[in-house]
Amino acid sequence: MAETPSVFIVTAHGRQPLEAVGNERLFELLDRHHVPWSAVSIYTVPRDGGAPQLRASLDKRLSEFNDVSDILLYFNRNVNPFIFNVANFVTLKQAGEHASTEYLYQRLDNERSASDIFLKKMTEEECKDVIAQRVGDVIRDNLPPGSDLVVGVSGGGDSNALLHALSRLDDMKLRIHPVIIKGIPDWDKGVPRAEELCRRYGLSLTIVEDAEVQQILGIENHSTSLITRFEREFAGDDFEFLGTLLVRLALIRHAEALGTPYICTGLNLEDVLCEALFRTTNGQGPAGIPVRSIGEYRLLFPLWLCPKRIIDGCFPKQSLDNYDARYPCFSLGRNLYYSIVYELQSRFPAFTEQLAHGYAEQSRKNPVVYQYDEQLGFHVERFVPFPLRQKFERMLRDVGTPA
Structure with missing residues (x-):
């Protein structure tokens, strides 16, 4: 039986052996050593001598290289792939x-x-200090003292960390107005937790019931739930896309009643990067970070530089409750972009914050301008194509998709 070949990663910095485990595929060996498969060209050295040969071998197991003494993985660039290990x-x-x-x-x-x-x-206290500092930076840079601030909450870990950080801004003397909306199961389950949070901070919670949520969109017939309407018309998309709009509209309505232009939500670091990557791959620049102007209102994201792991560390019990109540997402796009963000964050820890700062600077230099759409009844970034308008209106009217 032939010996298993030796495997080396070859760079301009030298040659480094990669230890194999059992009879794994070459792809598995690369993945285990965090060597990107797309970054290497695979050459094999014949056991009986001769020049190395370029071979398509990612799916081959090491035992299948019977005629090979060495597998040389040439890194495609003159960089050191192990600097950031x-x-x-x-x-x-x-x-x-x-x-x-x-x-x-x-x-x-x-x-x-x-x-x-x-x-x-x-x-937990260290986590709270980090979040409070970063939230405080955003608030002090963008709100005058004594402002009324309408805050979208869910009852989960992000909401708790955000409210706690806002409660520590004694110098700002803010008047905080938390709002939660209902309409899908995981939102509804968050209401008792949100009520408890607000009691803890001495805040009065506004609950926007499902009927009011539908009324905000202009729905008169409430016989079918909003999520059922959405899934029928936008099969394969994530309800969070519509949910984000609903939260914004509900917060603006409450802010209008209070006479304040300031609203905020708990968009965190990973959320910001996911949104920005989605927009970039669709040919759009990043929307405003950490503040975006929509009509006469200013939407703030005080958690924009706060990683979810540190947010969860502030109040672990509430974060766990929120995880257990989550509604599953089947949208390929949402799954893709979050997977990319977490991969970047895990492999290159400092890069995600740097990337967020870069997106923020781009959004400042090239701000997105939102225009009020009379037909839809809310501000949009760009003209909504007629077929999409039709689907949206069918969802509102609950008439079903035509045959």
């Missing part, structure tokens, strides 16, 4: 006894051509 992290000394979460931080040193990775374990 997050597995080489150093765990920092823990501040408290009971850490609720942890986060990887990255320090880049260009002079040494090195990346230093640190794992920081964080207590």
